């Protein structure tokens with residue numbers, strides 16, 4: 042863990058941050074970063090054991106977070122989760138939507154079930170969570186929405202049609218909310234990670250041919266780590282980004298340069 046300067050340690054003091062899909066990988070790194078910078082963090086995820094593991098790890102640092110099991114495909118579960126957070130903390134200052142899935146399959150073998158599964162978690166879940174959180178932000182005339190898009194929001198990758206389409210959708214959802222909610226003091230932005238070492242990408246990283254091709258595409262000469270995304274996400278969630286609205290911030294070691 043990089044040490045934080047004291048101004049940073051307090052950047053989110055008094056704020057409540059909800060990280061959806063925060064049990065592991067990129068979401069976990071963002072949740073930890075926001076918590077270390079003073080936010081009261083709530084992690085929501087479908088994976089209870091991983092959430093508990095992450096909460097225990099942060100507790101060892103003296104950081105207490107709340108966890109909430111929720112499947113983002115269920116409107117009822119999402120609404121219940123968000124209502125509980127608001128009931129308990131009276132506010133949500135920051136919402137980071139990170140939940141996501143990806144499975145590489147050639148287009149001609151991509152069936153409807155695979156398409157719906159990917160869209161429901163990556164895109165519809167983002168809509169459901171934002172739909173539940175935003176009224177509270179409008180009432181308070183402030184809020185930061187950060188959506189996890191991808192380099193695939195922009196650059197298509199073969200074998201990932203539903204994923205690419207879902208991530209393009211996430212970016213346009215973020216932009217739409219920037220237009221519509223900007224007048225209410227709400228910022229909505231997206232992050233486009235490159236290839237980051239997590240459970241999601243483990244099958245791709247194991248493939249030597251894929252990796253050989255990929256590494257040559259990244260000027261940084263290395264894969265990203267979840268912590269590489271945490272700082273840029275914290276920036277977009279912070280007051281430093283008050284005048285940043287509707288952007289897709291690529292964090293990809295220069296892959297799309």
Ligand SMILES: NC(=O)c1ccc[n+]([C@@H]2O[C@H](COP(=O)([O-])OP(=O)(O)OC[C@H]3O[C@@H](n4cnc5c(N)ncnc54)[C@H](O)[C@@H]3O)[C@@H](O)[C@H]2O)c1
Pocket residue numbers: 061062063064065066067068085086087088091111112113114139140141142143162163189190191192233234235236237238239240241242
């Ligand atoms: N790892 C990368 O290279 C990379 C690149 C670009 C974008 N992303 C995006 O970043 C996000 C996080 O990816 P990651 O690599 O950390 O993956 P990950 O698998 O480590 O984490 C994804 C999280 O989403 C949760 N999740 C999945 N389905 C859910 C559901 N139905 N309800 C609630 N939570 C659910 C998982 O339990 C997990 O904790 C994803 O949206 C992914 O598309 C990742």
